[in-house]
Amino acid sequence: MRSSSQGTRCEDLxxxxxxLLDGLKDPDVEAHLASCTTCRARFAELxxxxxxxxxxxxxxxxxxxxxAALQRAMYERLRRRRAGVNPGWLAVAAAVGxxxxxxxxxxxxPPAPSAVGPRTAAPAPSSAAAAAPPAPLQMPRTSSPDPxxxxxxxxxxxxxxxxxxxxxxxxxxxLDALADVARMEDPPQLDSGFYxxxxxxxxxxxxIGRAQAAAREGRWLEACEDARLAHRLDRQADxxxxxxxxxxxxxxxxxxxxxxxxxxxxxxSMLGGALLIATPGSPVYQAIEARLAPPMxxxxxxxxxxxRGSY
Amino acid sequence: MTFRGTAATLLEKMASLESADLEILRGIDRQxxxxxxxxxxxxxxxxxxxxxxxxxxxxxDAQDAVQETLLGALDAMPRFRGETSLRAWLLSxxxxxxxxxxxxxxxxxxxxxxxxxxxxAFDPVDTExxxxxxxxxxxxxxxxxxxxxxxxxxxxxxxxALGLSLSAAKxRTVRALERLRRRMT
Numbered sequence: 001m002r003s004s005s006q007g008t009r010c011e012d013l014x015x016x017x018x019x020l021l022d023g024l025k026d027p028d029v030e031a032h033l034a035s036c037t038t039c040r041a042r043f044a045e046l047x048x049x050x051x052x053x054x055x056x057x058x059x060x061x062x063x064x065x066x067x068a069a070l071q072r073a074m075y076e077r078l079r080r081r082r083a084g085v086n087p088g089w090l091a092v093a094a095a096v097g098x099x100x101x102x103x104x105x106x107x108x109x110p111p112a113p114s115a116v117g118p119r120t121a122a123p124a125p126s127s128a129a130a131a132a133p134p135a136p137l138q139m140p141r142t143s144s145p146d147p148x149x150x151x152x153x154x155x156x157x158x159x160x161x162x163x164x165x166x167x168x169x170x171x172x173x174x175l176d177a178l179a180d181v182a183r184m185e186d187p188p189q190l191d192s193g194f195y196x197x198x199x200x201x202x203x204x205x206x207x208i209g210r211a212q213a214a215a216r217e218g219r220w221l222e223a224c225e226d227a228r229l230a231h232r233l234d235r236q237a238d239x240x241x242x243x244x245x246x247x248x249x250x251x252x253x254x255x256x257x258x259x260x261x262x263x264x265x266x267x268x269s270m271l272g273g274a275l276l277i278a279t280p281g282s283p284v285y286q287a288i289e290a291r292l293a294p295p296m297x298x299x300x301x302x303x304x305x306x307x308r309g310s311y
Numbered sequence: 312m313t314f315r316g317t318a319a320t321l322l323e324k325m326a327s328l329e330s331a332d333l334e335i336l337r338g339i340d341r342q343x344x345x346x347x348x349x350x351x352x353x354x355x356x357x358x359x360x361x362x363x364x365x366x367x368x369x370x371x372d373a374q375d376a377v378q379e380t381l382l383g384a385l386d387a388m389p390r391f392r393g394e395t396s397l398r399a400w401l402l403s404x405x406x407x408x409x410x411x412x413x414x415x416x417x418x419x420x421x422x423x424x425x426x427x428x429x430x431x432a433f434d435p436v437d438t439e440x441x442x443x444x445x446x447x448x449x450x451x452x453x454x455x456x457x458x459x460x461x462x463x464x465x466x467x468x469x470x471x472a473l474g475l476s477l478s479a480a481k482x483r484t485v486r487a488l489e490r491l492r493r494r495m496t
Contacts, residue, residue, distance in 0.1 A: 018466060018481040021488075042492070049441075049491045050460045056441045057361030057461035063374060070352055070381055074345060077382055219342060269349035276345070 013039050021050055067265060075272050075292065208239045215243075220250050220277045228279065244279045251278035255288050268292065332397050339388050348385045351401065356381070358398070358462045359405050365457040366409040366450075368442050376412055380405040398464055399471035406454050406472065413450065444491045452487035459484045 009032070013020075016029045020043065033040045063069075207226045214223035224247035231240035251274040258270035271292050278285035331354035338347025359380050364373035383404045391400060445453050451473065458464045458472060470480035 014485065017485045021485070022466075045492050046485075046488050049444075049488055050456075052441045053365070053445070053456060053460040053491075056365055056445075057358075057457075060357070060360040060364040060370065060373060062356055062360055062377070066356065066374065066377070067352065070348075070378060073378060073382055074348055074385060077385060078345070221342065265349050265353060266346075269346045272345045273343060 010036060010039055013042070017043070017046065021047060071268050071272065071292075075275065078272075078276055208243065211243055215246070220247065221273070223247070224250075224277045224279070244282075247277050248279055248282050248284040251275070251288065252284045255284070255291070335397060336393065339391055342389070344385055344388050347388060348381060351384055351397075352381055355398070355401055359401060361461045362402060362405050362454075362457050363409055365442075365445055365461050366406070366453060367412060368446055372412060376405065376408045379408040379411075383408060395471040396468050398462070399468040402458055402462060402464065402468075403472040409454075410450065441491075444494050447494070448487055448490060452483060452490065455480065455484040456487040456491070460488075 013029070013032070016026060019026065020029060033043060211223040211226035214220070214226065224244070227240055227243035227247060231244055254270055254274040254277070258267045258274065261267040261270060271288055275285065275288045275292060278288055331350060334350045335347050335354070338344070338350055356377060360373055360377045363376040363380070364370065367373050367376060380401065384401055387400075387404065395403075445457070448456070454473060455469060458469045459466070464472065466477055466480050466484070469475070469484065470477045473480060473483075475483065
């Protein structure tokens with residue numbers, strides 16, 4: 001067993017190694033290394049291996065299309081999230097589906113059909129029913145152990161919402177409760193006049209109010225999500241329609257700014273953000289999507305570097 | 312509530328941060344996640360790639376793991392509170408993505424190599440030697456040594472990324488290095 005004059009021993013080296021390999025010097029340890037060939041050799045070998053591990057890392061080279069692949073995957077992920085695949089967004093999307101189903105798709109229960117003869121004149125459709133019905137979202141349907149529970153939750157949520165100003169109404173509990181209803185195999189009848197109208201009257205101002213607040217803070221992604229929900233709840237409502245125009249204008253503004261950014265990655269990032277704000281299917285959305293479209297994969301010889309256009 | 316609210320204080324404390332980290336944190340704070348992800352990719356892709364390559368020993372697998380890590384970061388941004396460094400947070404995600412891939416392989420990386428063939432003699436410039444050596448380490452040891460010497464994390468960051476105490480992080484890293492050294496003889 002060897003030790004330096006200050007008392008550092010071979011067995012003390014283990015504790016000192018982390019700092020030593022980090023380049024932190026300790027006079028005691030250095031004195032020991034100077035006097036002990038075994039520890040000096042061990043330290044040198046460990047340092048050599050650490051350096052070899054660092055060199056190994058240099059072998060990793062991201063592929064040339066790594067950035068484009070990431071951008072595509074990112075926008076796809078965000079788009080799926082917006083479409084409701086992500087569990088967090090699924091609840092909102094489910095609720096929208098439920099509301100749309102309850103408000104627009106399910107007709108009022110008709111009188112029992114006559115076995116013979118033509119059906120009597122159907123009742124005039126309401127203005128809501130006359131509106132083009134949005135495509136209902138496909139919800140996984142599960143049996144509920146107690147069919148009354150979702151309805152009770154919905155009733156409680158609406159009751160709680162009644163006690164608050166519309167602009168501050170607790171939207172989420174109502175949406176969650178509606179989502180539960182939508183998942184039931186046999187949704188209870190909730191689409192009768194007053195109740196459905198009340199749900200809509202609670203949701204619409206709340207959604208629009210929340211969208212306006214988010215827009216004032218510059219959180220356009222959230223603002224436009226809410227505006228789109230509101231628009232789906234009631235396509236006749238001016239507030240939702242007007243707000244979506246603001247979303248498209250904001251998206252267009254960002255896209256124009258992006259055109260002035262020279263860094264390709266930053267430009268694509270801005271365009272991606274604009275795409276998430278724009279209303280799907282709108283001219284602004286389509287224009288941004290076209291600018292973001294990845295180059296088509298080509299068979300045969302690859303194009304020369306720098307020949308991939310502006311992106 | 313996300314990172315917003317704590318960010319202002321945090322950003323003030325982080326005056327010494329690299330500008331890339333500030334850009335990322337501001338993106339997360341503004342909930343501009345696409346911009347934050349783009350900045351993360353620019354600043355950290357090589358380091359995440361080096362780690363994944365060392366963990367998985369295969370370039371294609373590493374590239375897939377890098378992509379999964381970045382998308383995992385995108386998903387996790389709303390929950391990022393700045394309690395650990397960005398690097399430790401990202402590399403922690405990377406480690407889990409690598410673990411997922413290793414589990415999916417259902418065999419340890421080492422078993423993919425031909426164990427009947429003697430490994431090459433130690434050569435500090437021979438990356439194949441290092442790759443084989445790393446493959447023989449336990450996953451946690453491999454992660455520690457890669458985080459330290461391939462990525463350049465501090466021991467504190469390694470402790471955060473691996474969920475260890477500081478002393479345990481130091482011990483694990485040096486132990487892994489020592490196991491590699493024993494292969495030299």
